[in-house]
Amino acid sequence: MSEYVFLYRSSESSQREAMGTPQRAQQSMEKWRAWLNDLAARGHVKNPGLPLERSGKVVSGKQRLVTDGPFAEKDVVGGFTLIEARDVAQAAELAGGCPVLEGGGHVEVRPVLKMEL
Amino acid sequence: MLPDEHLFRREAGRMVSALTRMLGVRNLALAEDAVQDAFCRAMEVWKFGGLPDNPSAWLMATARNRALDLLRRERGEQALAPELGRLREVGVAQDCDPEEPLEDDQLRMMFSCCHPRLPEEAQIALVLQILCGFGVAEIAAAFLDSPAAVEKRLVRAKKVLAGSTRLFDLAQPAELRERLPAVQRALYLLFNEGYHGACSESAVRVELTDEALRLARLLLVHPQAGTPAAHALAALMCLHAARMPGRYDSAGEPCPLFEQDRSRWNARLLSEGLELLDRAATGDELSEYHLEAGIAAVHAAARRPEETRWAEIVPLYDALLGIRPSPVVALGRAIAIAELEGAERGLAELRTIEGRERLSAYPFYPAAFGEFELRAGRPAAAREHFRRARALARNPAERSFLEQRLLDCEGGLAADERGASSGR
Numbered sequence: 001m002s003e004y005v006f007l008y009r010s011s012e013s014s015q016r017e018a019m020g021t022p023q024r025a026q027q028s029m030e031k032w033r034a035w036l037n038d039l040a041a042r043g044h045v046k047n048p049g050l051p052l053e054r055s056g057k058v059v060s061g062k063q064r065l066v067t068d069g070p071f072a073e074k075d076v077v078g079g080f081t082l083i084e085a086r087d088v089a090q091a092a093e094l095a096g097g098c099p100v101l102e103g104g105g106h107v108e109v110r111p112v113l114k115m116e117l
Numbered sequence: 118m119l120p121d122e123h124l125f126r127r128e129a130g131r132m133v134s135a136l137t138r139m140l141g142v143r144n145l146a147l148a149e150d151a152v153q154d155a156f157c158r159a160m161e162v163w164k165f166g167g168l169p170d171n172p173s174a175w176l177m178a179t180a181r182n183r184a185l186d187l188l189r190r191e192r193g194e195q196a197l198a199p200e201l202g203r204l205r206e207v208g209v210a211q212d213c214d215p216e217e218p219l220e221d222d223q224l225r226m227m228f229s230c231c232h233p234r235l236p237e238e239a240q241i242a243l244v245l246q247i248l249c250g251f252g253v254a255e256i257a258a259a260f261l262d263s264p265a266a267v268e269k270r271l272v273r274a275k276k277v278l279a280g281s282t283r284l285f286d287l288a289q290p291a292e293l294r295e296r297l298p299a300v301q302r303a304l305y306l307l308f309n310e311g312y313h314g315a316c317s318e319s320a321v322r323v324e325l326t327d328e329a330l331r332l333a334r335l336l337l338v339h340p341q342a343g344t345p346a347a348h349a350l351a352a353l354m355c356l357h358a359a360r361m362p363g364r365y366d367s368a369g370e371p372c373p374l375f376e377q378d379r380s381r382w383n384a385r386l387l388s389e390g391l392e393l394l395d396r397a398a399t400g401d402e403l404s405e406y407h408l409e410a411g412i413a414a415v416h417a418a419a420r421r422p423e424e425t426r427w428a429e430i431v432p433l434y435d436a437l438l439g440i441r442p443s444p445v446v447a448l449g450r451a452i453a454i455a456e457l458e459g460a461e462r463g464l465a466e467l468r469t470i471e472g473r474e475r476l477s478a479y480p481f482y483p484a485a486f487g488e489f490e491l492r493a494g495r496p497a498a499a500r501e502h503f504r505r506a507r508a509l510a511r512n513p514a515e516r517s518f519l520e521q522r523l524l525d526c527e528g529g530l531a532a533d534e535r536g537a538s539s540g541r
Contacts, residue, residue, distance in 0.1 A: 021254075021255060022129040022152075025156040026125035051165050079165060
């Protein structure tokens with residue numbers, strides 16, 4: 001088994017759309033919970049991860065320039081999960097069930113570099 | 118999973134009402150934003166972790182904090198003294214008991230939405246959005262209206278609301294009495310939209326009736342709002358809602374009252390309805406809701422359709438027509454008369470309904486003609502009426518019901534022909 005990080009990316013407008021009404025917000029949440037619970041039940045979730053605020057600060061370059069960002073309108077990472085899967089193909093397949101996709105978002109599937117050789 | 122699939126929607130009404138009381142009606146939009154943000158936050162946080170022990174209290178606390186943030190951003194810290202004080206105060210009470218102070222807030226909001234300067238459809242749209250947490254698209258779907266039209270109606274209505282300097286104060290008995298009929302009427306229409314409405318999605322309709330009943334029950338808790346008429350209103354909702362499980366057969370086809378499997382009716386709602394109707398009989402007031410609930414109670418008392426005591430139903434319709442003259446009520450009365458005195462009498466009543474031109478787009482008017490003609494043994498005439506009804510059907514369920522009636526007519530015609538040829 002190898003480890004992968006799922007990075008959930010979506011734009012603010014698609015996120016707003018996903019929860020335009022209380023009912024939709026709840027349905028969207030239930031979908032996420034069902035999906036993550038299912039992955040966990042099948043032994044794929046190493047760590048369910050955490051949600052992230054959509055904006056904060058960006059520190060850049062040698063000057064340590066501090067700016068606001070990332071800009072909420074762009075696709076930003078809204079959270080992550082640490083996943084265990086056989087290979088990257090299986091990890092990608094697991095990501096296919098993620099509710100963020102329904103709102104036009106993306107899941108980045110990134111293998112965690114292994115320490116051992 | 119949350120215990121209630123509509124938790125967010127229900128909480129929305131409570132939260133917006135509570136925040137609006139603390140911040141004043143002019144901050145209604147801000148309260149709505151804060152509540153929406155609280156849901157966003159809940160969804161982001163809860164989807165990765167578990168749910169908090171008390172989701173309702175968590176949501177309310179989050180919305181309150183968010184409202185503070187928004188106010189601060191809008192005006193700066195100093196200008197906020199009074200609102201901040203109130204928000205913090207209630208915040209503490211909130212943590213002790215998430216249920217207690219909110220019921221009255223919702224009642225207040227209900228009375229505010231039924232502002233006398235607003236047309237009924239705007240009042241209902243407001244109730245649905247603010248108290249029931251429906252989105253514009255959901256309201257539009259329920260009323261077969263365009264989202265743009267609903268949006269416009271809501272924007273206008275909220276302007277009127279914001280212009281009323283304070284939330285309706287429940288401590289003013291005179292004002293309360295004055296607005297109570299409008300509130301009852303709005304809840305009644307909300308229920309009817311769910312029960313008889315044109316929207317084809319049964320899930321939407323069940324939600325509308327559930328919400329109307331929930332709000333009607335809230336009225337009963339308040340000493341001044343819980344009048345006999347309010348009890349009768351809640352009774353009629355219970356008695357009708359009890360029949361909803363029987364309105365569709367196992368194949369999902371709509372099933373008229375007289376063909377329903379009455380064992381599927383909800384016994385708990387039936388007995389609640391009958392009990393409420395008893396309690397509605399305490400005063401000397403006889404409202405239209407008493408009469409409608411009375412009719413529903415007679416139906417509920419009949420274990421089989423043949424046992425329906427039509428002789429009790431007809432005078433109730435007569436009285437109802439006296440209080441609320443309407444062609445739809447007259448249609449109900451004509452059907453009851455046909456049951457009591459036969460199809461020909463029913464047809465005569467149908468032809469003389471006052472204001473019948475207003476039924477011209479209502480599929481069940483021609484369908485009633487079809488029904489009585491069929492019973493009178495004239496399937497050819499019945500077929501014409503059912504065809505007209507089918508052309509007016511407002512959703513697939515109505516259409517399929519009327520298709521079935523047309524097939525019954527064809528069956529009757531075939532039998533006639535067989536009869537004619539064998540008699541030759």
